Every structure is written in structure tokens, then in C-alpha cells.
């Protein structure tokens with residue numbers, strides 16, 4: 315695919331579609347947005363500094379989709395302020411950690427950035443690029459957002475935020491390999507315990523597409539886990555169930571982390587195991603939406619009885635999946 319230069323961030327990371335006198339952009343840095351044709355004509359003249367561009371790029375990246383026109387442009391950019399470098403470093407860290415939430419995982423940042431230079435200069439792309447698989451391309455796509463998340467215009471700014479603030483001063487990151495070998499043998503970035511604490515305290519501000527499943531791990535509920543996963547996916551979210559999840563830390567810590575980073579939690583109360591109740595309570599304390607489910611005929615603990623239960627019957631999983639999908643769509647919205 316050929317990438318165009320984005321009219322906002324000026325990176326070659328954008329595709330464009332024309333539709334009804336509007337230009338629809340998909341930019342790896344800014345996200346998706348539309349510019350009216352009238353505004354487009356004078357768009358470049360609207361910016362006098364690169365700070366204005368990075369502020370708008372950051373704003374667009376945080377919105378689902380914005381349509382910019384002559385009517386709203388000035389009001390949109392008027393209140394955008396570039397944060398100080400320490401805040402930018404924090405935002406960059408939260409973004410990188412959000413992409414790499416498995417403790418012990420290594421952020422192959424140097425490699426991603428190397429690949430990134432090729433997309434800005436596609437002719438320099440060496441043949442080795444064919445080694446990069448689909449997953450890598452996906453990671454790479456998301457790493458481009460580091461520009462907008464950290465209000466950076468040049469890569470040297472991102473590098474400076476990582477080296478001076480995140481590694482040296484704040485000590486949220488350190489260089490290393492972990493158990494992971496990067497393609498070019500550059501060290502990656504590893505999140506330190508201090509970094510994880512900061513991440514945990516701030517995770518609520520991060521938009522999540524994850525739905526957590528709190529359930530008794532008894533094998534008799536294995537089918538139910540699959541049905542709940544199907545409903546979460548159907549509603550447009552990614553299911554997270556710690557059963558079978560590859561983790562190498564104490565499960566409690568992983569559980570807290572995964573609930574914190576989830577948008578909502580499905581708690582199945584068909585068992586007398588207290589775990590699901592505890593996890594539901596923890597999520598409610600974090601202001602997360604909790605959807606309780608229960609086997610038909612089973613009476614859950616009284617404290618949760620007043621909440622609307624989505625009931626399941628092993629003889630009709632389809633009905634349950636549909637009901638749960640609708641419940642997620644109605645209470646939380648489409649993911």
C-alpha cells in the first residue's frame with residue numbers, strides 16, 4: 315500500500331478517500347478523521363508551527379472520528395495546549411505500556427522505529443522487510459501513534475523522552491533483552507516495577523477494548539467460558555480470561571492488572587466459589603461496568619440479586635450468547 319503525507323502530522327502514514335466533497339483520512343499517527351473540501355483548500359496555511367500540528371494530531375488520535383471544517387476548525391484548535399516534557403514522557407510511557415501489558419515482555423522499540431523509517435522513505439526498504447510478519451506490521455502500525463500520544467513531531471523527540479525521562483529520570487523503562495531476541499539484536503525496552511506501579515495508578519484513563527471474564531476455573535465451566543468469549547467478541551471487544559492465559563507472575567497481580575485494563579467485566583455467579591464475586595467487587599470499585607451471569611435455576615448471593623442477571627442454560631448456548639451480546643451492546647456500547 316502506498317502512503318500519503320498526512321495533512322496534519324506530515325508523516326507518510328495516511329490513506330485518503332474522497333467522499334461527498336470531503337476527504338476521509340486514516341492516519342497511523344492521527345487516527346481517522348475527515349476534512350471538508352473547503353477547509354482542505356487552505357489547510358496548510360492554518361498551521362504556523364509544528365506545535366500546532368502535534369496538538370491537533372494528539373487531539374484527533376484521542377477521538378473516535380472527527381470531521382474538521384471551516385466552521386469548527388478554530389474552536390477545535392483554540393484550547394489545545396502542548397504539555398510539558400515530563401507530562402509528554404508520562405503519556406508516551408502509558409501508551410507504550412498499554413501496548414505491551416504482559417509483564418516481562420520487551421518492547422522492540424528500536425526495530426519498530428527502524429521499520430518506521432522505511433515507511434517514511436519506502437524506496438529505502440530493504441528486501442529483509444519480507445521477514446516482517448503480519449503481527450509485526452500490526453505492532454508497527456500502533457507504534458506510530460507514539461508520535462501523537464507524546465506530542466512529538468520528530469523521532470528525536472521520542473528518543474529524548476525515552477532516554478532522558480523514562481529511562482534515566484523516572485526509571486519506568488530499562489534497556490534489555492528479556493527472553494526475547496530482537497531481529498536486529500538491538501536491546502528492547504523493558505518496563506520496570508516502578509513503571510508498572512505508575513501504569514496501574516493511571517490505567518483508568520486509557521481507553522480499553524478488553525472485557526474481563528471472572529469465572530470459576532472448574533472444567534465444568536469450560537464451555538461457558540467459550541460462550542462468554544463469543545459474546546464479548548460479537549460486541550466488538552477482546553475477551554480476557556486468566557484461565558489458560560500465559561503469565562509468569564503471581565496470578566493475583568495479573569488479575570488486578572487485567573481487570574484494571576478492562577473496560578468491563580462479566581462475572582459468572584453460577585458457582586459458590588467466591589473469586590468471581592471478589593473480582594466483580596474489585597471492578598465495581600474501579601467504576602467499571604459489571605455484567606453478572608448465572609445458570610438458570612441457580613440463586614446467586616443476595617447482594618447481587620437485584621442486578622439483572624443474564625441467565626444461561628447449557629441446552630441453549632446460542633440464546634445466551636445473543637442475550638449477553640445485546641446486554642453488552644446496550645449497556646457498554648459497541649467495541
Ligand SMILES: [Zn+2]
Nearest residue numbers: 320323341344
Ligand atoms: Zn497524521
